Amino acid sequence: MKLLFNSVLSILITFLFYTTLFPQDFQKCGTFSPENLSKMGESCTRPSFSPASSEVQIIQTTNFNIHFITDELPPLNPNDPPSDKTTWAYAEKVASAAQEAWYFQINSLGWQAPPGDGTCGGEFDKYDIYIKRVNFYGATQPELQVTGTNGYTSYIIVTTGLIIGGVHTPLTENEIRVTLAHEFNHAIQFGYNGTKSRESNYWFFENTATWIEEIQYPEIND
Numbered sequence: 001m002k003l004l005f006n007s008v009l010s011i012l013i014t015f016l017f018y019t020t021l022f023p024q025d026f027q028k029c030g031t032f033s034p035e036n037l038s039k040m041g042e043s044c045t046r047p048s049f050s051p052a053s054s055e056v057q058i059i060q061t062t063n064f065n066i067h068f069i070t071d072e073l074p075p076l077n078p079n080d081p082p083s084d085k086t087t088w089a090y091a092e093k094v095a096s097a098a099q100e101a102w103y104f105q106i107n108s109l110g111w112q113a114p115p116g117d118g119t120c121g122g123e124f125d126k127y128d129i130y131i132k133r134v135n136f137y138g139a140t141q142p143e144l145q146v147t148g149t150n151g152y153t154s155y156i157i158v159t160t161g162l163i164i165g166g167v168h169t170p171l172t173e174n175e176i177r178v179t180l181a182h183e184f185n186h187a188i189q190f191g192y193n194g195t196k197s198r199e200s201n202y203w204f205f206e207n208t209a210t211w212i213e214e215i216q217y218p219e220i221n222d
């Protein structure tokens with residue numbers, strides 16, 4: 001265990017060295033945007049979907065609730081009004097990627113599970129993920145401080161896809177997997193200490209989340 005810790009630490013230090021020399025494209029992750037951090041500490045306020053008339057669907061896995069709306073008509077026409085609609089198949093990929101991230105980072109690496117949010121986000125106390133049309137791959141929103149700790153509950157937003165050349169392009173399965181590995185790592189970080197993320201050294205949180213992508217999916221280069 002100690003050997004594993006040392007080798008993980010040396011990989012982390014090497015990684016931090018290189019990412020400091022060659023800054024990453026942080027547009028992929030919206031977690032530390034001023035807008036996201038300004039919502040921190042608010043009461044349970046979850047994303048709404050557009051169009052609002054759509055029935056919200058939920059896929060439940062062992063540890064997650066995946067919230068989304070769908071019309072089962074992919075791909076979405078880029079000329080249509082802005083919409084959060086996605087497909088069941090896409091939501092299923094998000095669900096299995098989320099569960100993979102939990103099994104790897106909690107069950108295998110032994111990190112602490114993010115604190116439960118009670119019934120915020122639905123009657124089941126599972127980690128909530130919302131699939132929405134946003135201009136980044138994903139973001140983790142810290143929410144409520146856990147009494148007596150520096151830890152925060154959180155939820156994750158994953159994009160339905162990005163507009164590339166004017167066309168709505170869903171993330172590939174591999175992009176979904178690394179996005180969930182990255183964002184779920186932020187959820188774990190906020191569970192340990194959400195107050196640190198407001199400080200200017202959030203780059204450490206960001207780099208650790210990017211590093212975990214490589215550890216969990218060494219075969220995927222995004």
Ligand SMILES: [Zn+2]
Binds near residue numbers: 031182183186205206
């Ligand atoms: Zn991030």
